[in-house]
Amino acid sequence: MKLDAEIALAHRLADAARAAIRPYFRGSVAIERKDDASPVTLADREAEEAMRRILAAEMPADGIVGEEIGISEGTSGRQWVLDPIDGTAAFLAGRPIFGTLIALMIDGFPVLGVIDQAITEERWLGMAGQPTTLNGRPARTRVCPDLSAATIGTTGPHYFDDHDGDHFMALAAKTDHRRMVMGGDCYNYATLATGQLDIVCEAGLKLHDFAALVPVVEGAGGVMCDWNGDPLHAGSDGHVLAIGDPARLDDVVEALACHHH
Template identity: 65%
Template sequence: MTPADLALAQRLADAAGEAIRPFYRAAFDSEAKADASPVTEADRAAEAAMRRLLDAEAPRDGIHGEEYGVKEGNSGRTWVLDPIDGTVSFMAGRPIFGTLIALLEDGWPVLGLIDQPIGRERWIGAAGKETTFNGAPVHVRTCPELSQAVLASTSPNHFTDETGHRFMSLAAKTAHSRMVWGGDCYNYGLLASGQIDLVVESGLKLHDFAALVPIVDGAGGLMCDWAGDPLHAASDGEVIALGDPARLEDVLEAMESIVPGHEHDH
């Protein structure tokens, strides 16, 4: 990962934003994908714009995009693109979606970018560097007790019965009166900036989480799966983002608790 990679990631985000903004709160076509999730003209236009840049400037690198699939490379590097993470928010006119851009080396995220093209907010994380928000360093906040933690997650619909029970077991031990629903990638940017303490989600795909890892790590936080292991290309999509890594054992312990009334589920 080089300074040129960082510069390219920023140009990718600029190109995606230019493609997205004309569609925001405007008329556009949308349809349901095979998994019933929505996709819009804006998603496709933004990913196409990013792919054109990558084909021209990094032709040996692989591309893994949400809308247009995988292009194999031969460099050991893959760019992972999610043109609009939070399409439901985008369609509702809520400016809390984001473009996600990651660079993987041998399957491990080494560079990540969240770009919110309406508010012009951009978080950038890279291995060995401090995470920045619009060019200025940001840092997570400490959380002395799990009971004080502000927990966020995108939607209860993304959990199964089992993962939902584990999530609610955790939620019961956090500052649940301040829990945040909705937000997709935006929550992870807010965690890196010290506004949220904990994000827990299930069922994410590589394009949903790859860019978030360097951003959270570079701000002093921690991302892992529900077993506490580091995230990489083969991870199963159950993710924890922690502002204060000292709370990891508390979080994992809380998620192993049995919710009253569900003692016989396991």
């Protein structure tokens, strides 16, 4: 798939989001609080508005699904899915592990994805059928010979309901849980794509939370799916797995499925 114009556009969208977000991080600029809005609210909204202005001008037929401002229906069968700040808690805590997520969906499946970190100036770009890059250099997941050697990440236990939490803990117990990382949102998927994590497991994600992650992880040699092992698409229920080494897919799905009360 040749989407050179779309890739160039995705970079411009990420640049625009960076410019909107950076002044608000750690309150480095005196901010006039509109209606006492938090810095994340202002950064989120301004970043999404900046991205939408560019898309409306350059790809007017494409639909837009944005976390903050909602859906603009398009006519092309393509949708840009935007999450200006994925990782609100990290942003507010001054931790530069939030990210801007930009995805292009064609016929309901993500084909292009960007994870951009505005403060560390790291940009992962994933594209169906092409190697994932981090700041233009190829990114690869790592081999994981056995589930017991795997490092797992999740944003936090409080995002699972009791039932999902039991399944997650059943999986986590089979991994190297001394190294388990909590927190991180989209940044975990990005570091999985560069070989620092083996598994990310989450529930309750919306389309704007996971669409951009899929091309990034898969272009780096990993696999993304739901908890049953099925591919992610616009209709997925938000149970999301990323696995750096596809050889571990069956082990992970099996470990998630069995838990003991």
